[in-house]
Amino acid sequence: MIKESGINITKAAFPAPFESGLEYNPPTRGVWNIVHTGMLIPESRQIFVCAQGCLRGVILTAAEMNAMDRMSWVTVSEQDLYDGTMEQDVIDGVSDIINRLEEKPKCVLIFLSCVHLFAGCDFKMIIDELSALFPQVHFIDCYMTPTMRKSISPDSLMRKQLYEPLEKCEKKPKTAAIIGCDRATDEASELVKIINSAGFELLDITKCKTYEEYLSMAESSLNITYIPTAKPSGEELEKRLGTKHLYLPLCYGYDEIEKNYSRLCTQLGVKTPDFSADREAADKALATALEIVGDMPIAVDYTALPRPLGFCRLLAEKGFNVKRCYADSFSEEERADFEWLKAHCHDLEILPTVNVKMEFSQCSEKYLAIGQKAAFFCQTDNFVDIVAGGGGYGFEGIKRLAELMAEGAVNKKDRRKVIQHKGWGCESCL
Numbered sequence: 464m465i466k467e468s469g470i471n472i473t474k475a476a477f478p479a480p481f482e483s484g485l486e487y488n489p490p491t492r493g494v495w496n497i498v499h500t501g502m503l504i505p506e507s508r509q510i511f512v513c514a515q516g517c518l519r520g521v522i523l524t525a526a527e528m529n530a531m532d533r534m535s536w537v538t539v540s541e542q543d544l545y546d547g548t549m550e551q552d553v554i555d556g557v558s559d560i561i562n563r564l565e566e567k568p569k570c571v572l573i574f575l576s577c578v579h580l581f582a583g584c585d586f587k588m589i590i591d592e593l594s595a596l597f598p599q600v601h602f603i604d605c606y607m608t609p610t611m612r613k614s615i616s617p618d619s620l621m622r623k624q625l626y627e628p629l630e631k632c633e634k635k636p637k638t639a640a641i642i643g644c645d646r647a648t649d650e651a652s653e654l655v656k657i658i659n660s661a662g663f664e665l666l667d668i669t670k671c672k673t674y675e676e677y678l679s680m681a682e683s684s685l686n687i688t689y690i691p692t693a694k695p696s697g698e699e700l701e702k703r704l705g706t707k708h709l710y711l712p713l714c715y716g717y718d719e720i721e722k723n724y725s726r727l728c729t730q731l732g733v734k735t736p737d738f739s740a741d742r743e744a745a746d747k748a749l750a751t752a753l754e755i756v757g758d759m760p761i762a763v764d765y766t767a768l769p770r771p772l773g774f775c776r777l778l779a780e781k782g783f784n785v786k787r788c789y790a791d792s793f794s795e796e797e798r799a800d801f802e803w804l805k806a807h808c809h810d811l812e813i814l815p816t817v818n819v820k821m822e823f824s825q826c827s828e829k830y831l832a833i834g835q836k837a838a839f840f841c842q843t844d845n846f847v848d849i850v851a852g853g854g855g856y857g858f859e860g861i862k863r864l865a866e867l868m869a870e871g872a873v874n875k876k877d878r879r880k881v882i883q884h885k886g887w888g889c890e891s892c893l
Contacts, residue, residue, distance in 0.1 A: 469814035478793045486817040491835035493850045493887035495645045497621040498524040501572045506674040508568035512537040513576035528889045535560045569674040574605045601628045619692040629681035631704045640666035640683035643693020652856040661731040689713045715773040741858035748865035749781045755869040759831050762787035767834025767849045772800040791815045835882045844875035850887035
């Protein structure tokens with residue numbers, strides 16, 4: 464039963480309330496993987512070098528998003544591990560693929576796998592050799608290494624490597640870039656409005672149509688990240704290209720939102736606007752949603768919002784019946800929200816998503832779920848289908864979430880059909 468795996472927040476430890484062990488992967492596929500993220504580089508091609516079992520998943524991802532024309536692979540055999548030819552096999556395989564293409568890609572993302580790391584493969588030598596053979600192609604070293612996720616997740620590493628081709632150049636004044644997001648930031652958000660009103664051009668990889676346009680992101684004088692897994696991308700670009708990096712974490716506390724905007728305005732050299740109307744609009748949207756949702760219990764999961772505890776706290780403060788939060792661990796950014804919820808929401812349950820017992824979870828109540836994992840575990844068709852914040856930010860993002868909650872409470876979705884699509888927002892052949 465589900466309660467065997469969950470724990471009341473008053474008894475939960477921060478930041479890791481659950482022990483690691485045998486894991487379960489629920490069939491919720493909306494979260495982007497490394498294939499989806501790599502496809503953001505226009506006019507690029509991905510080449511995966513790994514065993515057949517690993518290849519199956521990435522190839523199906525490309526096939527489902529109708530991008531097989533940008534995907535190739537090299538199979539690793541057992542013999543490759545001990546005959547001393549691993550590096551040369553990668554070079555030969557990638558070279559053969561490129562030589563067969565009528566139009567050479569401008570950029571190739573080469574993914575090595577866990578087995579290459581275990582065998583001590585010299586990836587730098589591979590990239591150097593291929594760069595000499597194909598000087599017109601930019602090669603990026605990428606990694607499909609889920610066994611290393613305890614140090615840096617493949618997702619975070621992929622977001623960092625996404626900007627590896629950008630080279631140091633003269634900065635373009637009045638230019639800012641949003642870095643590391645796999646979907647465009649809502650144009651109606653205060654974040655975008657502030658940048659635009661300051662006279663800055665806003666760059667974003669999600670809007671790049673050509674490789675040259677993508678490379679021009681190196682000219683940005685300010686890089687902004689707000690998704691936690693994107694933060695290393697901004698830090699790396701600041702170190703490598705000298706581009707000022709500003710981390711404005713996606714959050715749901717009104718005061719923290721305004722502090723983020725104040726920092727942004729200071730960096731842009733403009734006066735911080737009055738956000739009273741924006742606060743009121745968010746409050747009004749939440750109040751309207753509360754009238755519709757009523758006492759319906761609410762569950763929030765970490766794949767929907769990077770800081771689920773922060774949103775749980777906001778909902779609790781506004782009178783919603785938030786009862787479950789699905790997350791396996793929490794970031795330091797959520798400590799204050801954790802402590803507040805621990806003191807004020809004694810009925811809130813924290814539940815894991817990867818614990819093997821969750822395969823047998825049951826739910827008798829009718830929940831409104833925020834996120835696909837919450838919808839799956841609560842077995843509800845009343846849910847908000849959103850991943851990684853969905854491009855929402857600030858007060859406008861909260862307003863939009865409130866509207867989606869109201870809609871989700873009234874209109875059911877086909878849960879089984881919706882959550883099986885890989886890459887929320889990507890094209891799907893299903």
